[in-house]
Amino acid sequence: MNKKLSKIMLFMIAAMLVISTVMISKPGTSHAATTTYKTTDSLNVRIGPGVKYSKVKTLKKGAIVTKVKTKGNWWQVKYTASKTGWVNAKYLKAVKTVTATTPAKKTYYYVTEPTGLNMRASYTVSSKKVGVTIPYGAKVTIKKTAKNGWIQVTYGGKTGWINADERYGFKSTTNISFAASAPSQIKYVLVHDDMNVRSLPSTVAPKLGTVSTNYSARILRVSDSNWAEIQYSDSQKGWISLKTSDTTVTTEKPDQVSKPVNGSLAGIKVVVDAGHGGGDPGAGGKDLSGKYVSESTLTLASAKALKAQIESVGGTVYMTREGTGALSSNKTTDLGLRAKLAAKKGANAFISLHYNSAAASSAAGIETLYYQSTSKEFANTIHKNMAEAIKEEYPTMKDRGLKYQNVMVLRENSVFATLVELGFVSNPSELSRINTDAYRAVVAEGITNGIIEYYGRD
Template identity: 65%
Template sequence: MNVRRLPNTGAPKLGSINEKFTAVILRTSNNNWAEIQFSKTQKGWISLNTSSTVVTTKKPIQVSDPIDNVLAGYKIVLDAGHGGTDPGAIGKDLKGKKVTEAELTLASAKAIQKAIEDVGGTVSMTRSTTAALNSNKTKDLAARAASSAKVGANAFISIHYNSASSSAEGLEALYYQTSSKKFATVIQKNIMKAVNQKYPNVKDRGPKHQNVMVLRENTVFATLIELGFVSNAKELSRINTDTYRQTVAEGVVNGLIEYYKK
């Protein structure tokens, strides 16, 4: 049974428990979910609709076999693309509101950071403010690529949004080194799985080989994920939402778990 961050089936998965797991119900939601303490440091929600035998008491009973923090020991660099004087691509949503790629990448990086940390992983952000790493573009990109080795990361994920014609749509994951092809493929597959569960028609543009500096000069498994087109007003209105960011974050975490645990 899945343990989720919020009491609904679309919320990011924190882990899972088996039928022998017993725990104290901390509180219940009006849609019949229960919040439980499922590890020493983590609380999460399970559906009581599907767990008649698992947790049926509000009395403190023992918490047995806490599940692992599945990404404990893994450090991921999250690189929110652009920033500073470089806004990246600029689009207008269906309401005519101007949105920059730089603000979208930072919001997504923060959502992905939280999702990774929720399952015990460690995140190093290349930027966590609106500022760039360096006002010189080449030096900025070099510093981002170099950060993987500097912090001793296992993997590097650069976050971007795409721009082309107003009808272009979908998501893709770039890789440069052949050794990163599998990493990009697994991350892309899991992002699309999560996104398509919620938004069935979003296009999968697949993993792609491309020569970009933050990938070429990286020393760890690296991918650059393009999470949708800011040039497409309809797509921009969907991707600039917390729900979309959460969904992508869930996909990234599932991808990292698949990549490291299989």
């Protein structure tokens, strides 16, 4: 190749690079990699980049779109598989990219949601349904898992995504297979000791809750592995093993068949925080007999009662403390560690238990606090149910209502969080009432009912 030709080719290559650079960096209209966004409000789609162009569509808040190209503050987006239009970019928010991985080992997902789970085209609740509902009790093999917890599965001849939250089912590498049928005549199961009730007839399946001595229920079905299906809660069926001497099957109807529990918290994880502890005893006061009681002692006893109540209906509880000590000798550090425990454990909610104090010994009543606006409804539901339970047993107990307050364990929390004040230790009469197992049991029942109502399991 001669030198003259070589120079010409070099010139042409350089020119092409300059042209390419100008095209890429040209302001106004730039072509970018496709990115997913969602609308932050209802949003008009137009045929061109500006309000002078005709509107062709109005997207609802939360609609998912993909960016095609931009012109100033106006973006052309794809809002269906085949349709595009222009929108004002200030009403769009980038959706975090969610990657999906294939399980290293064959893993199954068992659906325990009574109403079944809808399959969708992608791993978000706003994605289009594919027309298949996976029913209660079904087993599917996980093809892919997204970081947001959704899984890709195949069922009914179609492949799609479902929300694999523990409220709706469970994952296991164990292949649980069973057949079950209704008994030929009406039968009942009688329980002679505490027993676990599980979502499927296997010890691998999650526990919905427990039943105790003298519990009885009608048997709906019997599995080939010798488990009995019962109506455990108003909305959920459960399974009890018939393989032990702790159960008896009979055709005679018991004098009193146990009622289904009022809801189930299977799959719901709650952090229960017993306020104070360690070098911080909290408030304190003397009861009618002159006995001094510290707030930290009361909160621990109440936390243990609440833990037992939540677990009795299948919920999982993480305690910030189960003894007299705190998480740190530094109060600020201690509160921060409590607030962060919910995120660390992957919990759904955080409930902190406290008792009030005032200069006037006549101050009385319960109240519930919230800080984050996203927690207001949760806190209100807890308070309403707790107040109703207390009012039924203690009609004179004052209800001080729901209040906003800047409290560190609420402010620094990343989940639904509330703090409940369960009475005044500075009021001798009230202290004598609230420092009893009976009162703690009523409070625990009320708060648990609130959790059940909030998570829609009643």
